[in-house]
Amino acid sequence: MLTIAVTILLGGLAIGWIVSEDARTRRRRAQILKTPFPKAWRSILKKRLPYFKALPTDLQLQLKKHIQIFIHEKRFIGCNGFEIDDDVRVTIAAQACLLLLNRETDYYPKLKDILVYPNAFIVKQPQADANGVVWDHRRILAGESWGQGKVILSWTHTLVDAAEPYDGNNVVIHEFAHQLDQEGGQANGAPLLSSITDYPSWSKVLGEEFAALQHCAAHGLPSIFSYYGATNPAEFFAVISEVFFERPEIFYQQHPALYTELSHFYRLDPVSWH
Structure with missing residues (x-):
């Protein structure tokens, strides 16, 4: 009983510390x-x-x-x-x-x-x-x-x-x-999304586009994305993020479904900035 009580007490202290730390961060x-x-x-x-x-x-x-x-x-x-x-x-x-x-x-x-x-x-x-x-x-x-x-x-x-x-x-x-x-663990091209219901669409669209870029890289075909993004899904996510912010118009024209996924993730529409 004493061990259980100590465990509960320590757990409560840990939770209290986390809550108070969050409050201190907000105040700071x-x-x-x-x-x-x-x-x-x-x-x-x-x-x-x-x-x-x-x-x-x-x-x-x-x-x-x-x-x-x-x-x-x-x-x-x-x-x-x-x-x-x-x-x-x-x-x-x-x-x-x-x-x-x-x-x-x-x-x-x-x-x-x-x-x-x-x-x-x-x-x-x-x-x-x-x-x-x-x-x-x-x-x-x-x-x-x-x-x-x-x-x-x-x-x-x-x-x-x-x-x-x-x-x-x-x-x-x-x-x-x-x-x-990497906020959710190892970089794998699947960052933490706002809702669990977002993952099926994210996986489908990014998976198809990643495969398409690998095909372009293997055959020397043109792409608005650097071939480095064909290395693995983590590099693909980083590469398409660069293009999303810097070449949004052509990104949307050539890859509307992928642009929509990133726009939903970043909650931004860079096309409207230009």
């Missing part, structure tokens, strides 16, 4: 939003992010609020001698928070650190050959998303992609789409 965020959006940050948005002007006014206001909370809660770390300043924070935060507009969000809850390299970086991954010999496979990357609370970005690629918002390539959108995908 409300306090952050009482602070006016810094004038210097507005200048950075205008300088670095051409698409910001295209957003409806209500979404501009939302985005600025998200940026304030995101920058307050996430740690930016410079790598290879790269120095972090507000230019870096605001430019990255604005693109990352674009994916959170109109959605209930806890601001990428698993994410703690954003590591920023001055240029593309090298990642070593152990691989085994047919004989079982393990060796380090070196890859040069512009970005990477870890399920263990980290996103890694190249500042050079971040700037280039931000300056050209209509080419369908954006490393920040790509990696933070992975973060959304």
